[in-house]
Amino acid sequence: MATISDVARAAGVSPATVSRVFNGGRVTAERAERVRKAAAVLGFSPNRVARSLRTQRASVIGLLVPDVEDPFFASLARGVEDTALRGSLSVVLCNTDDDVEKERRYLDVALAEQMAGVIVAAASRTRTDLSGLVARGMPVVAVDRRPRAAEVDAVTVDDRHGAEDATVHLLERGYERVACIAGPAGTSTSEDRLAGYRSAMRDAGTSDEQIHDRTRHGDFRVEGGHAAMRELLALPERPDAVFVANNLMALGALQALREADVEPPAFGVLSFGDLPWASLVRPPLTTVQLPSYDLGASAAELLQDRVAGSGKPLQTVVLRTVLRVRDSTRGPAPRPA
Amino acid sequence: MATISDVARAAGVSPATVSRVFNGGRVTAERAERVRKAAAVLGFSPNRVARSLRTQRASVIGLLVPDVEDPFFASLARGVEDTALRGSLSVVLCNTDDDVEKERRYLDVALAEQMAGVIVAAASRTRTDLSGLVARGMPVVAVDRRPRAAEVDAVTVDDRHGAEDATVHLLERGYERVACIAGPAGTSTSEDRLAGYRSAMRDAGTSDEQIHDRTRHGDFRVEGGHAAMRELLALPERPDAVFVANNLMALGALQALREADVEPPAFGVLSFGDLPWASLVRPPLTTVQLPSYDLGASAAELLQDRVAGSGKPLQTVVLRTVLRVRDSTRGPAPRPA
DNA sequence: GGGCGTCGAGAAAACGATTACAACGAGGGC
DNA sequence: GCCCTCGTTGTAATCGTTTTCTCGACGCCC
Structure with missing residues (x-):
């Protein structure tokens, strides 16, 4: 060269x-x-390396997501990448597997690599520590999941309302024992969605004990959804619908239902988070659509502002969800009169 | 710091x-x-930037794929990332959208950024030019798609045989007019899969004209598959099965079939390339499973060898596909005798 | 015509690591 | 006891940029 x-x-x-x-x-x-x-x-x-050394600023940003194989995060990553490209930044992809230790190592790399900034879907609301980066002046944007310490910009979706609306939808369609497969404790998305579910259920007059009995926690992965659904089906008072807190667990839940020969919409299924094939499953799946791409794009824009030295006060952008009603929640079989 | x-x-x-x-x-x-x-x-x-400048070698590799939202490439990316992590390399994700110009810009960035190496699923077999990188001594590994010039290592799947086996399977199940939705001309995967299809069809005694008439080219995206399927359904001599050359186009084809009220397995559908939800679609979709993760992992290993200065002669690793038979190719409706 | 402000260009000092080279001390062989 | 060797250590050059000075030239105004 x-x-x-x-x-x-x-x-x-x-x-x-x-x-x-x-x-x-x-x-x-x-x-x-x-x-x-x-x-x-x-x-x-x-030579960008020499330039970085001299200016103390790289043209690379880090993107930490649990798993890029999850269509939601793949789409989010795409949003980040497209936006970063326009600002001539490159994106380093890091899969954390929701492992706080792995995440920490990546954050260290971000520092050593002098990255221009980091976008992170935190592995844990309480145990992810972004203060080291912030203290060293590295711009950080939290995406999808809010970190506990509020000292960074954030872009999230309105999980609570989305979940509430979804649950209300199930109730309105006539399902009477709506269960919930929640995410792991300790992530904001999981907790907010669960809160939304609970709120709707309480409003409908369900007791806290019943709500508690009908709630299972999964790991946001297929296997977790599968196991949780099996447990729910084994309950003495079997639910007749389920609100699943993310797309992959919904996939697992559907498999479990199929194995048990239980079919939507007699058994209502609603997934929080879209799946590219939601319309192809029989019956097509009702989902809460998340603006995954825009989530990534907004985060990248916010980060670029910070990298450019914007002194604006910290902000949290909340994007809206859309309930996409399909056949899997058409309603329970009419009961014998 | x-x-x-x-x-x-x-x-x-x-x-x-x-x-x-x-x-x-x-x-x-x-x-x-x-x-x-x-x-x-x-x-x-x-400080890795200073180290890179001094040693003239970075700890970052570039990964150029058409679109990380395609589950196939997401999985491949995951394989690359996992493997790179073990060698303490970071991965820069680049979506080329199969756009040669965009790809070229990314390759330039790889040079300017002094990346340790590049893994690339080439946008075009003929127009992607890797010689600049090779000439400057940057290790390059082609993945999934072979570039024309053979001066780089490559990891691919056995597209031709996979496609041939798949087509034979359709014929064996009794379908008589097997059509093909191929990929865009100019990518090796597309051409090899088409070649496999043709070869199987010829062996079965189909004339070249008929083969030609039943072939459509898509763009490896959902919309392309949809359009191609519609055209095929409109043929005077309507096909009774289709071999689709990639997963996203299969999705589009399924939609088109549904719109036309044509149902597998009366109409056979086989997708080259798995879809995470293939088993959930009704009827479950027969697919040629591609070792996408291993493709990425192998490419990353090969690249790491090169980065470490291995002087081995160039190699091409070819991974095997597996035909996963499901209900969408159970066979046509029995014909009236 | 002198002083001053402005603008353009070059010399040189960073940035933070690696590494060639030289220096130094200790230990061993003769 | 001297010299050679070997193993450690420090000094300083280097990677390729950006950026701060400094300097010179030029134009303008009084």
């Missing part, structure tokens, strides 16, 4: 001048032209 | 000694201990 000095020599100027040409310094038109020509001939493009 | 000199001062040694402690140089045990203690106290970890 040609260096800035090579270009300088070829154009008969100093390296400083070349740098100024590429960074918008004041250079006479004639010299700038000579530099540009020389750079083109030599195929020069500034 | 503490620098190496800070640590050196705190430990009462020279920066060189600190560096040696961290890079396996010869240092007396007593001093090494002092250095480690000082580093721990100061929370020091070597």
Whole structure:
């Protein structure tokens, strides 16, 4: 690779001048032209590593998600990447597997790598520690999940209302014993969605004991949804519908239902979080659609502002969910009169 | 952040000694201990940017895929990331959208960023140009799709045989007019799969004209599959089964079938490339399972070898596909005798 | 015409690590 | 006892940029 000095020599100027040409310094038109020509001939493009070292700012941001194989986070990642590209930032992808230790190691890398900033879907609301980054002046944006300490910008969805609306929908459709497969304790999304479910159930007159009995916690993964659904089906007072707190667990729940020969919509199924194939499953699945792409895009925009040095006060952007009603919640079989 | 000199001062040694402690140089045990203690106290970890500049080698690799929202590439990305992590490399994610120009820009970034290497699922077999990177000594591994110029390592699947087996399966199940929704011309995966389909059809005695008439090209995306399926359904001699060359187009094809009230398995549907929900669609979809994760993992391993300076001759690793038979190809309705 | 402000360009000092080289001390062989 | 060798350590150069000075030239105003 040609260096800035090579270009300088070829154009008969100093390296400083070349740098100024590429960074918008004041250079006479004639010299700038000579530099540009020389750079083109030599195929020069500034070494970003050296630039980073000097400016103490990289053109790379980190994106920490639990698992990019989850369609929700894949879409979010896509939103981040598209937006970052427009700001000529590169995105380093990190899968944390919701493992706080793994997450911590990645955050250390972000520091050592002098990344321009980090977007993180925190593995744990209480145990994820972003204060080290913040203290060292690294811009951080929380996405999807709120971290406990509120010292960073955040982009989330309105989990609580989304879950409440969804649960109300199930009740309105005539289901009488609506169960809930919640996420793991300790993530804000899980807790908020559970809160929404509970709130709707209480409003409908269900007792706290019943609500508690009909709630299971999964791990936001297929297997967890499967196991939780089996437990729910084994209850003495078997539920007739389930609100599942994320897409992958809904997949597991559907499998469990199929194994037990229980079919929607006689048994109502509603997934919080869309699935690309939700309309193809028979019957098509009612879902709460999450603006996953926009979540990523907004987070990336917010981060870019911070990287550029915006001094705005911290903000939390909350995006809306949309209930997409399909056949899986059409209503229970009419009861014999 | 503490620098190496800070640590050196705190430990009462020279920066060189600190560096040696961290890079396996010869240092007396007593001093090494002092250095480690000082580093721990100061929370020091070597600045990777400075290290990269000095050693001319980064700890970041680029991963260029068409679209990480495609479950196939998401899984592949996951394989790359997991493997890279073990070698303490970070992965920069780049979505090319199969756009050669966008891909070229990303390759330029890889150079400017001095990345350790690049794994690329080439946007085009003929127009993707990796020679610039290779000429500058950057390790490159092609994944999933073979580039034309064979001067790089590659990890692919056995597309041709997989497609041939799949087509044979459809024929064996009694379908008589097996159509094909192929990918865009110009990618090796598309061409190899089409070749496999053709080969099986010819062996079954189908004429080249008929084969040609029953073939449509899509863009590897949902919409392309949808459009192609509609065209196929409108043929005067309507096919009774379709071999779809990738997962997303299969999704589109299924939608088109549903809109036309055509149901598998009376109409056979087989997807090349798995879908996480293939078993949930009714009827469950027969697929050719691709080792997407392993594809990524192998590519990352190969790249790490190269980064470490392995002088082995170039290699191409070909992974096997597995035909996963499900109900969508159970066979056509028995014909009236 | 002199002083002053402005603008452009170059020299050189960072940024924080690695590493070639030289220096130094100790130990062993003769 | 001297010299050679070997193993550790420190000094300083280096990677390729950006950026702060400094300097010179130029133009303008009084």
